[in-house]
Amino acid sequence: MxxxxxxxxxxxxxxxxxxxxxxxxxxxxxxxxxxxxxxxxxxxxxxxxxxxxxxxxxxxxxxxxxxxxxxxxxxxxxxxxxxxxxxxxxxxxxxxxxxxxxxxxxxxxxxxxxxxxxxxxxxxxxxxxxxxxxxxxxxxxxxxxxxxxxxxxxxxxxxxxxxxxxxxxxxxxxxxxxxxxxxxxxxxxxxxxxxxKHWDELVIIIAVVSARQKETSSTSGMRDTVETSALIQHRAKEVVPKRIIQMEDAIQKRDFPSFARLACTDSNQFHAVCLDTYPPIFYMNDTSHRQDNQLCREMESCRRNTSDNVQVAYTFDAGPNAVMIARNRKTAALLLQRLLYNFPPQSDTDLDSYIIGDKSILQDAGINDMKDVEGLAPPPEIKDNILIQKSKGDVSYFICTRPGGGPVVxxxxxxxxxxxxxxxxx
Ligand code: ADE
CATH class of the missing domain: 3.30.230.10 (Ribosomal Protein S5; domain 2)
Structure with missing residues (x-):
């Protein structure tokens, strides 16, 4: 201009x-x-x-x-x-x-x-x-x-x-x-x-599920929840105050299993409160639920094997995107392999625009091009005969990132x- x-x-x-x-x-x-x-x-x-x-x-x-x-x-x-x-x-x-x-x-x-x-x-x-x-x-x-x-x-x-x-x-x-x-x-x-810098091992992977404008704005959603949900009062007065103390402690000690349990249960309760709203609010869609299911299954098997072996936390905001927090780069690379196996890009999408942000996680995962994606081995639950439906195109793209700094001039x-x-x- x-x-x-x-x-x-x-x-x-x-x-x-x-x-x-x-x-x-x-x-x-x-x-x-x-x-x-x-x-x-x-x-x-x-x-x-x-x-x-x-x-x-x-x-x-x-x-x-x-x-x-x-x-x-x-x-x-x-x-x-x-x-x-x-x-x-x-x-x-x-x-x-x-x-x-x-x-x-x-x-x-x-x-x-x-x-x-x-x-x-x-x-x-x-x-x-x-x-x-x-x-x-x-x-x-x-x-x-x-x-x-x-x-x-x-x-x-x-x-x-x-x-x-x-x-x-x-x-x-x-x-x-x-x-x-x-x-x-x-x-x-x-x-x-x-x-x-306090906890810089964490890797955050966001699955951007849909770029459509969300259906219920947070402002009106929150208002409806406060007016109609009985669960929200219990959450605000009884649950969150305890979780805040525990989460501060988990962050201070870099205690990943506690961090993951708190983040996941809090996300679950947030969506439960949305469901407890009249009329109910659904922020997650089918793709979010499939990711949620997959992540919960993995977490459950970690929990059954040993109580402190959890490697990935998830959280879903007021929208369908899944935000996954991996304990370190090694688990982030494994997670990315599984995500790419289960949610491959559409044939006309190139890898460079499908995985954005910190692309070095891709290299850690041994993935350099689409051939590597096509050649990915199925995750263990496939061998356990649990049917996983491959979902091409359900994820618009993934963002790999990490905890970062505040505002700068x-x-x-x-x-x-x-x-x-x-x-x-x-
Ligand atoms: N809403 C969404 N993005 C914004 C921005 N960059 N500045 C102000 N409002 C916004």
């Missing part, structure tokens, strides 16, 4: 990760402030594989706030954007850049307009928490542009008002969203439990999404 050069444009570009909850957030006690009915814990996913990049800019030449998402202009009128913009502007500080001739007093921010461009490096409709990464990136980049004094935990309480799970994307590694007690939400924020102007002279999308 072209446009006249502006008087001056000040801008910041940042990159923010997405996250996957291993103790789930489901149900609000305040819909406007987005206050949850229980604490939750997540793993931040490596932004080298899944991330949002956002450029925010300000100029006296801009005549209104504007935003472009993945290259298309979108409205900023929604409550979630307005809450974040209002909260950030209220905390803005003086900004001075002598070289560029920029001098902004903190009271000026109320009258200056913003241009925002954001890009998700994964399909927005794939059910991969794009709004979590997106709102976290918006708040983080605006906080840098407006020179806020708040730390990431305080910023997380602002991001929370844009999208609940966005608050957990303000940190890398392992993150807890504390539900808080205050009516104004000031103590409902994210804290880091451990950074991404990208100083290199070539990575900006807005033109530094005009403040319009490049």
């Amino acid at each position: 072209g446009g006249e050069p502006a008087k001056w444009v000040s801008m910041v570009t940042a990159r923010t990760p997405t996250n996957i909850a291993v103790i789930k957030y489901w149900g609000k006690r305040d819909e406007t402030l987005i206050l949850p009915i229980n604490d939750s814990i997540s793993v931040t996913l490596d932004p080298n594989h899944l991330c949002t990049t956002t450029t925010v800019s300000v100029s006296p030449s801009f005549d209104q706030d504007r935003m472009w998402l993945n290259g298309k202009e979108i409205s900023l009128q929604g409550g979630r954007f307005q809450s974040c913009l209002r909260e950030i502007r209220a905390r803005a500080q003086d900004v001075e850049d002598e070289k560029k001739g920029i001098k902004i007093k903190k009271e000026d921010w109320q009258n200056l307009h913003l241009h925002i461009a954001s890009y998700n490096n994964f399909p927005t409709a794939a059910g991969l928490a794009s709004s979590a990464a997106g709102l976290a990136c918006l708040v983080f980049s605006l906080a840098k542009l407006m020179n806020l004094k708040e730390d990431n935990s305080q910023l997380s309480a602002i991001a929370r008002q844009g999208s609940g799970s966005a608050c957990r994307s303000l940190y890398g590694g392992f993150v807890k969203w504390i539900m808080g007690k205050e009516d104004n939400g000031s103590d409902s924020l994210a804290v880091q439990l451990a950074d991404e 990208l100083a290199d102007e070539t990575q900006a999404l807005l033109n530094p002279l005009t403040g319009l999308p490049k």
Whole structure:
């Protein structure tokens, strides 16, 4: 896009990760402030594989706030954007850049307009928490542009008002969203439990099952659950508080069997609560259930053999995608072999676009091309005569990733999404 050069444009570009909850957030006690009915814990996913990049800019030449998402202009009128913009502007500080001739007093921010461009490096409709990464990136980049004094935990309480799970994307590694007690939400924020280096053996494989827009939005799903499910109260008051303590302990000790048991049972209970909602909510589809069955069978056989031999955890969010967490690279390679055996790509799909992210897991699995996929040996349960239906094309693609770092500012102007002279999308 072209446009006249502006008087001056000040801008910041940042990159923010997405996250996957291993103790789930489901149900609000305040819909406007987005206050949850229980604490939750997540793993931040490596932004080298899944991330949002956002450029925010300000100029006296801009005549209104504007935003472009993945290259298309979108409205900023929604409550979630307005809450974040209002909260950030209220905390803005003086900004001075002598070289560029920029001098902004903190009271000026109320009258200056913003241009925002954001890009998700994964399909927005794939059910991969794009709004979590997106709102976290918006708040983080605006906080840098407006020179806020708040730390990431305080910023997380602002991001929370844009999208609940966005608050957990303000940190890398392992993150807890504390539900808080205050009516104004000031103590409902994210804290880091451990950074991404603490447990870097873990490998995360996501099966993107369908890129269709999900049928029940989380917002209306949660509302229906809180209004109609009896089980949700038991979950929020009795089950989750104990699981949070146990999960923090499992993460601290890198105790994989406990981590896996907690993550899997919590995912199961989340879907049970959805089923207990009237009318019931089904987020998993046939492909998810087939993966779930396969994973449960493997876990059950591990459990029967020895109680601490569990190698893979799974969790399903409010959508059909399976998120699998392998104990280490060796088990991730074995898991990938099984997944490719059971869920092979369609004949016109190349391996390079079927497995994205950290492709080195493929090499560990000894898979270099489609011939290797076709030559994969059947997993042991086939020998045990349990029928496995091969499901070509049911998985759109797999993402291999790991725990990753938190938000960062990208100083290199070539990575900006807005033109530094005009403040319009490049
Ligand atoms: N929703 C989905 N992706 C987003 C993004 N990058 N920024 C803001 N909202 C979003």
